[in-house]
Amino acid sequence: MIPDHLFSPHFPFFPEQASTVAWQVDALYFFLVALTIFFTVLVSAMVIGFSIKYRKEKNPVATQIEGSVPLEIFWTVVPLGISLLIYVWAATLYFHMERPPKESMQIYVVGKQWMWKVQHPTGQREINQLHIPVGRNVRLTMISQDVLHSFSVPEFRVKHEVIPGRYTELWFQATKPGTYHLFCTQYCGTKHSGMIGEVIAMDPNAYEVWLSGGTEGGSLASTGEKLFTSLGCITCHSGESGARGPNLNGQFGHPQKLSDGTTVVMDENYIRESILTPQAKIVAGFGPIMPTFSGQVSEESLIALVAYVKGLQPAGSTAVPAAAPAKQGKTQ
Numbered sequence: 382m383i384p385d386h387l388f389s390p391h392f393p394f395f396p397e398q399a400s401t402v403a404w405q406v407d408a409l410y411f412f413l414v415a416l417t418i419f420f421t422v423l424v425s426a427m428v429i430g431f432s433i434k435y436r437k438e439k440n441p442v443a444t445q446i447e448g449s450v451p452l453e454i455f456w457t458v459v460p461l462g463i464s465l466l467i468y469v470w471a472a473t474l475y476f477h478m479e480r481p482p483k484e485s486m487q488i489y490v491v492g493k494q495w496m497w498k499v500q501h502p503t504g505q506r507e508i509n510q511l512h513i514p515v516g517r518n519v520r521l522t523m524i525s526q527d528v529l530h531s532f533s534v535p536e537f538r539v540k541h542e543v544i545p546g547r548y549t550e551l552w553f554q555a556t557k558p559g560t561y562h563l564f565c566t567q568y569c570g571t572k573h574s575g576m577i578g579e580v581i582a583m584d585p586n587a588y589e590v591w592l593s594g595g596t597e598g599g600s601l602a603s604t605g606e607k608l609f610t611s612l613g614c615i616t617c618h619s620g621e622s623g624a625r626g627p628n629l630n631g632q633f634g635h636p637q638k639l640s641d642g643t644t645v646v647m648d649e650n651y652i653r654e655s656i657l658t659p660q661a662k663i664v665a666g667f668g669p670i671m672p673t674f675s676g677q678v679s680e681e682s683l684i685a686l687v688a689y690v691k692g693l694q695p696a697g698s699t700a701v702p703a704a705a706p707a708k709q710g711k712t713q
């Protein structure tokens with residue numbers, strides 16, 4: 382591994398490197414720039430050099446060259462090798478950035494014209510601000526309630542589309558405490574340029590202090606639990622045998638058998654879809670009786686419901702509910 386400080390103090394014109402992937406993104410970028418400069422200089426030098434060397438006065442008659450197999454192989458294999466190197470390097474980095482590590486704390490983000498709304502599992506809500514601890518993997522589960530947006534933190538070298546109708550994810554680990562830019566990098570309407578905010582990376586101890594305040598409304602899962610009752614989900618999903626709907630306890634992350642014989646793993650997107658378009662995937666052994674809640678629940682309420690369903694433990698299990706580990710900082 383190349384140490385963090387190799388590229389810091391940072392190159393002028395570049396944002397600070399404040400996440401674990403920042404130098405990796407920069408390293409690839411600088412490599413591409415260096416490669417481009419190298420070939421630009423090489424080709425220009427050869428064009429100029431040969432124009433002088435083989436100018437008319439010195440070479441009145443052109444020498445005909447019919448071709449050269451070794452040369453052809455050389456200038457095919459070398460660029461191929463370079464291209465494959467770029468491909469493997471970039472793909473490895475891309476997969477690393479696209480797949481949140483298992484040990485990540487989860488925070489939910491809703492984008493809308495023209496602001497960012499943040500919900501922490503512990504219950505804090507923020508607008509255009511995101512408080513996070515340094516040195517921990519943070520996984521953002523994001524959705525838009527209107528048009529396409531994009532969540533970008535240049536100092537972390539991360540950016541991901543935030544789209545309506547589906548959760549997308551972005552993860553990072555901040556390396557230095559500080560306040561960093563948060564931009565929407567997808568033109569999303571007249572006040573797009575005002576869709577900005579800040580990411581406040583805090584020392585873990587300071588973050589614990591921050592987390593202990595502002596939870597008057599209860600944890601996100603407890604908000605979800607209230608909705609689960611008030612929307613009547615509980616009447617069908619009581620968890621008892623013989624209930625009208627399937628038992629949701631302990632199902633998160635597990636495959637669900639559907640009536641058409643296929644299976645689907647219960648993840649955040651599946652829970653959301655189950656609430657908005659229950660008919661899309663019918664659980665085996667049940668009728669299509671679940672009403673749609675489309676238009677009745679906001680994206681934020683959906684997130685609370687998802688967080689609640691996700692944390693439901695199998696009956697009789699002594700495991701702590703989802704909201705509790707979040708306080709110790711071990712939410713999945």
Ligand code: HEC
Nearest residue numbers: 612613614617625626627637652655659662663664667671
């Ligand atoms: C009228 C009864 C009824 C109500 C009310 C109801 N559901 Fe359902 N739900 C069902 C039935 C039946 C299924 C299985 C058939 C299907 O997939 O549509 C189901 C399926 C689901 C699934 C997928 C379960 C799995 O095992 O894959 C989820 C998640 C879910 N419901 C959540 C909710 C939530 C959240 C609410 C409240 C907003 C709710 N349901 C309200 C009856 C209901």
Ligand SMILES: [Cu+2]
Nearest residue numbers: 530565569576
């Ligand atoms: Cu936007």
